[in-house]
Amino acid sequence: MLEVRGLQKRYGARAVLDDVGFDVVEGRMTGFVGGNGAGKTTTMRIILGVLDADAGTVALDGALLGGGDRRRFGYMPEERGLYPKMKLTEQLVYLARLHGFDAAGAKRNADELIDQLGLGERRDDEIEKLSLGNQQRAQIAAALVHRPEVLILDEPFSGLDPIAVDTVVGVLKDRALAGVPVLFSSHQLDIVERLCDDLVIIAGGTIRASGSTASLREQHSGLRYELLGSADAGWLREQPGIHVAEFDAGFAVFDADSEAAVQAVLREAVSRGDVLTFARQQRSLAQIFTEVIQ
Template identity: 70%
Template sequence: MLQLTGLEKSYGTHRVLHGVSFDVRPGRLTGFVGGNGAGKTTTMRIVLGVLAADAGTVSLDGATLTTDDRRRFGYMPEERGLYPKMKVLEQIVYLARLHGYSKPDATTAATTLLERLGLGERLNDNVETLSLGNQQRAQIAAALVHEPEVLILDEPFSGLDPIAVDVVAGVLQERAAAGTAVLFSSHQLDLVERLCDDLVIIAGGTIRAAGERETLRAQHSTRRYELVSTGDAGWLRAEAGVEIIDFDGGYAVFDVDSESTAQRVLREAVARGDVGSFSPQHPSLAQIFREVIQ
């Protein structure tokens, strides 16, 4: 497990990170979200040893990270980092060989990965001739080709069309299922919510929320319910302790002042006719994000 504990970083008088602490667990996808300048990239660069923290520690399985540990990491920066005049396959093979692969093994690993990422027909094209989306896929291949134990990706879905997003998401899920600890940042909150097991929200260099996705949703839930019935749900307007949020015929979303009020509403709905569904409503990641950064 990758553990960040109490990370501090300042540039002159500008404090960028304030006691940043969270875990990235093996076999899980961890989404790292925050606005521009929140501290995501600085945090990632400290983990990778590109930047030094002013205070705090980064450890792997309880031991302070070493240079050898970081060789087992995969990293994709937000900026383009490939050699533009190298062929795609040649580039990824070269990177695999830097990690100790023989040329045949590197070629097999790179070819298999590039084909999985949808670049099988572009293996012998120069990187500079690829579209921005295909260059992004090639960069992801560069981070993955040596099968890292920890994978850190800065905006991996930037510039990808919906089909490419699904392909890359599938590859990341496969790596997590194989035991890799995956941390990635993204501004696409709906995508993060769909993919990730764990979430970390940062704002102003401070971690505002961190934990399992469903645990966070439960922690930030209000007493909000959705009712779908065959009759007109207008009677809810007269119920004490109920505030209507959305209403359309037999459909209603409403807040209640207590769980006992919710149970009373359910009993009344059943008494009035068929109830298709009655369920609590949990907030989306976007709603949690807006709440915790205020």
């Protein structure tokens, strides 16, 4: 488990990070979301040792990280950083060799990733001749080619079309299933929502919410229900502990003060006619994100 505790970072009078802390758990994918300038990239660079924190610690399995430990990490920066004149396979083999793989092992890893990421027809192309989406896939391959024990990815889905997104998601899920802790930032909240086991929401350099996706959705959804029945639902307005949010003939969306109030609504609805839909509404990540950072 990657453990981030109490990170502080200032540039002059401006606090960039203020007591930032969260965990990235083995075998789970953690989405790190926030607006521009929220502190995501600064946090990732401190985790990787590229920046020094003014205070706080980063540990892996309880041991504070040193320079050598970070060789076990895979990192993809938001800015592309590959050598433009090198061919794709040559680039990946070179990076794997830097991490200690012999020539055969480096080539094997490179070929495997190139195929998994759908770059087989581009394996002998120079990086600069790849499309922007394929350059992004190449950058992801560069972060994975040395088989890292921890993955830190900054906007890995930027510039990818939906098919490429699905391909990359499959590769990252495979790494997580193999036990690798994965932390990635993204502005594409729909991808984060369907991919992540855990979420960390940051705004203004502070953590506003963190936990499992399911628990955050449960926490922020409240008791909001959707009702569709054969009878007009106007009676809901008179129901104790109920606040109607939307209403149209037999359809209504309402918030309840308690589970008892929800059950009372259900009993009353059944007594008035057929109930076609009665379900709790789950808030989307975009809705939760907006609520949390305001």
